[in-house]
Amino acid sequence: MPELYFQRPMPHGGKLVEQVITDRRVAKKYLDACKKYCAFYDIKPTLHYKRGVPVRNVYREIMSVCYGFFSPVEGSMTSAELESVLTKRRLLSGWVFPYPILFDISKEDYNKLGVSEGDRVVLRLKGKPFAILDIEEIYEIDPEELANRTFGSPETNPEVVQEKFDDKHPGWVIYRSHHPIILAGKYTIINEPIFKPPFDRFWLPPRKCRELMDQKGWRTAIAHQTRNVPHVGHEFLMKNAAYTGDVEPCHGILVNAIIGVKRRGDYPDEAILEAHEAVNKYGYIKPERHMVSFTLWDMRYGNPLESLLHGIIRQNMGCTHHMFGRDHAAVGEYYDTFATQILWLKGIPSYGFDKPVNEVEGGLIIRPQNMREFWYCPVCKEMAYSENCNHSKQKEKLSGSLIRGLVAEGVQPPVVIMRPEVFKVVVKWWKKFNYPFVNERYVQWKEEELEVDLPELE
Amino acid sequence: MEYTLEVFLDDYRLNKIKGSSVEANIEAVFGGELKVLRVKVGEEVKNDVLKAFETARIDSRACITDTPVAFKRALFEEIAKQKSLGEEVVKAVLGRINEIKELAAKESDYLPAPDIETD
Numbered sequence: 001m002p003e004l005y006f007q008r009p010m011p012h013g014g015k016l017v018e019q020v021i022t023d024r025r026v027a028k029k030y031l032d033a034c035k036k037y038c039a040f041y042d043i044k045p046t047l048h049y050k051r052g053v054p055v056r057n058v059y060r061e062i063m064s065v066c067y068g069f070f071s072p073v074e075g076s077m078t079s080a081e082l083e084s085v086l087t088k089r090r091l092l093s094g095w096v097f098p099y100p101i102l103f104d105i106s107k108e109d110y111n112k113l114g115v116s117e118g119d120r121v122v123l124r125l126k127g128k129p130f131a132i133l134d135i136e137e138i139y140e141i142d143p144e145e146l147a148n149r150t151f152g153s154p155e156t157n158p159e160v161v162q163e164k165f166d167d168k169h170p171g172w173v174i175y176r177s178h179h180p181i182i183l184a185g186k187y188t189i190i191n192e193p194i195f196k197p198p199f200d201r202f203w204l205p206p207r208k209c210r211e212l213m214d215q216k217g218w219r220t221a222i223a224h225q226t227r228n229v230p231h232v233g234h235e236f237l238m239k240n241a242a243y244t245g246d247v248e249p250c251h252g253i254l255v256n257a258i259i260g261v262k263r264r265g266d267y268p269d270e271a272i273l274e275a276h277e278a279v280n281k282y283g284y285i286k287p288e289r290h291m292v293s294f295t296l297w298d299m300r301y302g303n304p305l306e307s308l309l310h311g312i313i314r315q316n317m318g319c320t321h322h323m324f325g326r327d328h329a330a331v332g333e334y335y336d337t338f339a340t341q342i343l344w345l346k347g348i349p350s351y352g353f354d355k356p357v358n359e360v361e362g363g364l365i366i367r368p369q370n371m372r373e374f375w376y377c378p379v380c381k382e383m384a385y386s387e388n389c390n391h392s393k394q395k396e397k398l399s400g401s402l403i404r405g406l407v408a409e410g411v412q413p414p415v416v417i418m419r420p421e422v423f424k425v426v427v428k429w430w431k432k433f434n435y436p437f438v439n440e441r442y443v444q445w446k447e448e449e450l451e452v453d454l455p456e457l458e
Numbered sequence: 459m460e461y462t463l464e465v466f467l468d469d470y471r472l473n474k475i476k477g478s479s480v481e482a483n484i485e486a487v488f489g490g491e492l493k494v495l496r497v498k499v500g501e502e503v504k505n506d507v508l509k510a511f512e513t514a515r516i517d518s519r520a521c522i523t524d525t526p527v528a529f530k531r532a533l534f535e536e537i538a539k540q541k542s543l544g545e546e547v548v549k550a551v552l553g554r555i556n557e558i559k560e561l562a563a564k565e566s567d568y569l570p571a572p573d574i575e576t577d
Binding site for chain 1: 466467468471487488489491492517523524527530531565566567568569570571572574575576577
């Protein structure tokens, strides 16, 4: 029998990246030495290149790199690595990676910093020392070219890209809004941030997550990507996708929310996490089998590219499977509805995948579980899977706009659409922010407050 | 062509129209769990709604969606007042368009939360 069991996959690249100095005496020594020889830089949010509103904070990327979510990436990419990612979606080591990870600063800040290759910079967050960046290379980019090449176009990626990316696409805007000077090199966190409630309850870096899976006896675990509060369709997706496994259904469902700047109309991060927690807290899925966590990342909404990053993160966290639905991490009509499933089932040659992601060299081990849709069927009188239920004329779809419309009007969604405890969580945070969804005010507030505070190090 | 505006009903709204002639037109969806009233409008009124609110759109079911909450609330109030699902209720709401647009403009900053107990 054991020969039929799946093993927990190794981290992507073979080893978890962990670049966090946890011994505060050692961290202070680093800082003291830096005071004599290093430049200091205050991390600022990336602002929309036209509208000036926050669209990203690089601190989230530094956290995700240093705690191993993005293993084997160790820092801000060199020009050669950036080129390799843009042309082949591979790091220089050959491991698959979809997106540029860059520490960008303005020309003005660069001139003020006065650093060169071989220098170390202390990065401050909220005015306090946070991390160090050992500069390996300094180079200049053209942000518009970076944005275009990151996502591709209908001409260069005709298999899945349907529309030219533009400033209505939040991920394109993030790269378009990068500053032109890149400081490339390895990050090390010297002052561990402290997560604020409710984020503190859900912070599970890959090593800790793997340990917890061992403690829970989860041989197999399936990841659920989310940027939404769960409606009953999501719940059924989780429950049914988890029927895959090895000789028995997956032992665990790992919900991993993406926390960072979001689109207007999304739900606040705090509500997303607690709403997923409500699913297990109130017994819709047993807490022994369902765990909520998050990754810090300002979502790029890159559908198949984003699915690669999701696969990497969740493989690093120890999952054996990853569920993918339609329009995975998508916005608008830029991609084919099933672009992610095409990537994982057939490959997308123009993105560097002439075979499925699991079959290419340097690819992923985590297995895809590609799912279609769930709808409410009034004939079957249940939440039905589109590939089972043949009452497509009578189907009642749970669309996000339907539920947002109900929520905005203050009409409690019925239990077959959204669990009452989930709705209560939405209302709890609605009362706090005076608004049920992400709006300009929330984004501004969030980027001032962030998810963390930093302790004194000096 | 005919277009539809859907007005969802919770207990509060159901009570407001209890015993009225529109009560017979309540439709049940999602296994009877969600009650809805459907107001049918013609081309001209549909165009007026789309013109009034830039977020409004027609979905694949020929439903007019993504209108501001202030518009939907006013529409329900008008249905309850006129006890009708005819086009005239939408016209009456559009007659208060300036007031509704003013409320809609504030919607991106503030929406009153429902009065339910939370932890």
